[in-house]
Amino acid sequence: MKKYDAIVIGAGHNGLCNAAYLAKAGLDVLVLERNAYIGGATVSRELHEGWKYSNCSYVCSLLRPEIARDLELPRHGLQVIPYHGGVTFSRDGDYFGNYGDHERQYREMARHSVRDANAYDRFSADVMKQTKLIRKYLMTTPPDPTSFKPRDIKGLLDLAESFTDMGEEGLLDTLRFWTMSIGDYLDEYFETDLIKAHMAGSGIIGTALGVYSPGTAYVLLHHYMGDVDGSVGAWGFARGGMGAVAGALEKSFKSFGGEVVCNADVHRVIVRNGRAVGVALADGTEYHADNVVSNLDPKRTFLECFDESDLPADVVHRAKNFKIRGSSGKLNIALDGLPTFPALPKGSPLMLTDMHCIDSMERLERAYDDWKAGTWSQDPYIDMLIPSQVDPTMTEPGKHMMTVFVQYCPPKLADGEWTPEKRDAFGQVVIDQIAQHSPDFKDLILHAEIRTPNEIDNEVGLTEGNIFQGELTFDQLLFNRPFPGYAQYRGPVQGMYMCGSGTHPGGGVMAAPGANAAREILMDLKRPNVVPESYLDD
């Protein structure tokens, strides 16, 4: 029977990126995907005739440009349409807009508070400092602080150096930033509740914490550290939906001779004499390889795909305690036309951006209280976009597609299991909230796909529906991601690796974990490295 050099479990963007690099290095690589389609959470699906949904991840920014360049993703069909800014509607019919243009941004802020407008440059500069620091480490393997290997000691010294380069206060401010809540952080700059509420969203998206929970300031970075066409922090739509990202990665992978098999539900990693030698599917089919790479989250990988007896006790223990609580839901809506938002001036560019409806920090925090109590937010934080305005491939002219990200929605409900009725009730809450700001919205709805963490778990395979494959709290970052001692992509079993968002640097359609993992694998195989280590930055 054929033996591959490497098998990658899961055709998510990280799995495909990892596979592409291994294939590029000349390895014979097989990617196994449980679903009938590739992409994991970066997919475009036609769930309503004539409409394409980016039905999980929905906008593109974090994808590392060095990877896109390296794997020639544009040549393989990836086109990113940038947009700038966002808007939050307030209950009194007003709004706060975020613009790409600095002057316009200042005027809009000053409209609400001159003091805040004057604080904004200080805020941007301070956040950019943090962004630049973290960006350096996206495409590198985190050093192990408990190891004495020269490589790790050097890594730690480099880390220490880039810290000391910031100066005493800069360093302390960085430590504060990493340990603070987004709410407290914003309070240090701004006075206007609406403006704070607008910015705080980035600190809680995909996170089972509230805007006043310490550690959420850092999460902000995961929405600032990307770039589109070299403009740091910018976001864009993948033309054709997020599936275009996975599609381009797959084409790139195949151009290096890689092979993808769908409808292949990996049931178990086969371990012989302490070494991973292949995988077995649910139907019993076996595939053999010298190396097995898991794109699945740490819990699925270790608690479902392994016999406990094949693993060291501490890994089982840490996998069980790994924090991966789902907190987000998603609505994908087919619209008969473009809904109007009366608060916005006619033809406002803000219609093309992220739109939100929560205008106060208290409302944001209370949305989290609902999650803690085991129910979906009665007044949720939403992030909605209408990509069809700039991407004609989403649906036919005149019709529109709206993607709505929802925070918070719990994987387990206090009053028992999720049911279709409860799911629809959750969706209704979201639709009602949008309708408060768009009178014609409800009448335009032709179809709505409602996804709770329950669907995301079952359909995408993200445990508890956590979109980052594990919470982005500091105890699960850098050399702690996914577990202390296993943060360098190597699993506890020889020939077994991890390449998903559950590893450094974490979630978001970034593909960095997949690339970093490939680098480590090639190192172990004594192959020349083909993965960029440097990062492109100004």
Next chain:
Amino acid sequence: MTDSSYDAIIIGAGHNGLVCASYLAKSGRKVLVLEAAAQPGGAAATREFAPGFKVSSGAHLLTQLNPDVASDLALEQHGLQFAARDLKTVALDAGGSHLTFNGAKVDGVSAEDQAAYAAFYKQNLRFAKVLNGFFSRRPPNMVDRSWGDNLSMLKLGWDLRTLGKEDMQDLLRVGLINIYDVATEHFSSELLQAAVSMDGVLGSHMGPRSPNTVYGYLYRHLSDFYGMTGPAVVQGGMGALGAAFAAAATAAGVEIRCDSPVAKVTMEDCRATGVTLASGERIAARSVISNADPKTTFNRLVGYPQLDAGFARRVHNFRARGVAAKLHLALDALPAFSGLDAAMVGERLLLAPDMDYIERAFNHAKYGEYSEAPAMEINIPTVHDQSLAPEGKHVLSAIVQFAPYELKVGWETGAEAFKAIVLDKLEAYAPGIKSQLVAAELSTPRDLEAEFGMTGGHWHHGELALDQALMMRPMPGANQYATPVPGLYLCGAGAHPGGGVMGLAGRNAAQAVIKQEKAA
């Protein structure tokens, strides 16, 4: 300007101020401590709150007094006596099946939980050793490192390494996370989880699910490392402890002047050169050391105009929102808690049935409301010390959470309603206690602020969240006891390591002053 001149003036005769004064006096300096109140001790105070009934009106139990400080100052020789030591902690259960903690032992839970708790306790002991090492020194600069800073960093590095790989990894992990997850990982008993969580959130604007609460727990459980298996009740109330600190300072040659509120730190060409009292009297000193909280010190005593904008902003942003109220009850008999052996009523009692209960209580505080079902740490000192109440009568003291400093409806209207809620909650656990009431007093954070001059009524002088702890405490620029104002230092709970009657902030500050003056 009077001709009286001192080497050091300390603003505030709180325990840290007195500790700092004592160490400076021992170093041969001429030290004056100025206290606004009529007696020294600060929040280590005993006050008559009803005719014949006295209570520790601030801190009510002695939890984590640093033994080195205690012996250096010979507090016991200067009158410190314990009415009771190593109190057990009882986690109250409404149904009467309480848990009892005694050091590493906990009774009333499954064998698994007992074993898990013992292991948890022992690991925290090892963590406490590392923390105490770090708390006992000036927090190091990490970039502009002095020789001493390098030493502190090396010591920390060494302490971490010697923890061993597993412990070090665990410490790096739990250091930042919340007590809710840790308690859930270790224990199955809800009451046990809740009792552990209480130690993580007492005195702070946090719920069990707030990250950083494990730090709060470790901070509190330094006491285990100090060889106390539980808190102590001071004979005569905490005021007697304050008096002992004052006696120790006086014996060391410190001059203490009470009823002498300081109005301003006197500044001459951008340097602190002494203080001006409310009376207008000016006193000169080479160094001025403030035991007042950072906001009071920089905003009121120095004044923002004397500070550069960046630092003034940091002071403004320093979070000091107290959430803990004090309940003081005068009782005509010893209350009986359902299912609790009368012999146990004098122990440390925790009222918090489960972690979600505490979290829900905290939710209200986030929105400027008091808890509808508050959590409490209760003690009845008169079981051990009859001197606080008439013969046969008793005093109950409780820390009640959550009672936010900024109450939306205002404490003028809110205080009575909240007191009623608290009493009803107590009645549910100790039926009949309301009928035993002689008098009841609730000190809200606003009252505590007024009584002890702590901004926000926060007993740590400022939130003990990680972004305001360790090298970040109280704020960059003032994190090594010296401040941006030459000649002005901090020595209170607002400085590293923080509050609780520990004494390390005062001692570290004294060492920093001596060091600085040598260098100058």
